[in-house]
Amino acid sequence: MNPIVQEIIQSLRKSGLRRTKALEELITTLLESKRPMTLAELATSARLADQCDKVTVFRLLQRLAEHGAVRRLGLHERAAYFTLLIPGKHSDYLICTSCGSIKAIEAPCPVHQLEAEIREKTGYRNLYHELEFFGVCPKCA
């Protein structure tokens, strides 16, 4: 088993979550995925399709989000996207408005300075941001 997955589960266990096969597979799937995924994608993914019901995946995502292990993103689609939150890791996304492909952008995020200013000036707590670029990818153009 992936040690990072174990670590995440270990941390969640402290919050009262139980170690179940579904939880383990869900986290593994999210970790292996290079991009955020929808509930439908997750529920039908190789690791989870036969493992548990879609509703279970839904509730796991809900709980993981409550515990800050997962974040729910908009990404412009009808369905919500979910991504694993790895401490110290931040991603912005590049999304094709034509084919819907989603790529994580590795370039350093230029927003942290403004985020700090906002935190200071507005007094908002637990500030974080989402940055997405939309356009038509070369394949679709």
Add this chain to the structure above:
Amino acid sequence: MNPIVQEIIQSLRKSGLRRTKALEELITTLLESKRPMTLAELATSARLADQCDKVTVFRLLQRLAEHGAVRRLGLHERAAYFTLLIPGKHSDYLICTSCGSIKAIEAPCPVHQLEAEIREKTGYRNLYHELEFFGVCPKCA
């Protein structure tokens, strides 16, 4: 009647859209709003509630988005948000994860440089971005 609204409608007319009361009120509502609004909010707003059916607002938003007059945003909620696209005007948003309040950030957006780089390196067309900050506002903290 607001001249900006007239101008927008005039431009849309060239694309074949008809000038209807519902269209006028919708654009006026979006223009007056300081923040993006959901379909439900729009359909029940003062100007539109008695003006037309919710489906009509839905279809208008759809058409306006197709013609680049309106943009559909995620903003982290179950429902989609819509905002009028005013040429040369760009907004980022600050959203309270507790009460759901949405504020437009007027500070200069620090992303355009990165956007230019992405455009150049990836070859994506019609690139634009969305930037949102999430946190708990002082009232909710």
Add this chain to the structure above:
DNA sequence: GCCGCAAATGCAAAAAAAATGCGTTTAGGC
């Protein structure tokens, strides 16, 4: 290893949001 209980699960079904079909109305060019 066995017990007990709360967490977790599956299945059905409700609620919410988005989208479509279709017959009627209407804007606007002629």
Add this chain to the structure above:
DNA sequence: GCCTAAACGCATTTTTTTTGCATTTGCGGC
């Protein structure tokens, strides 16, 4: 004023999200 395509309203469907409830299961304690 006439005509046609755009716009509309209302019913209905589809898709996505969420809840209820009875059953199962992880896991701490004995």
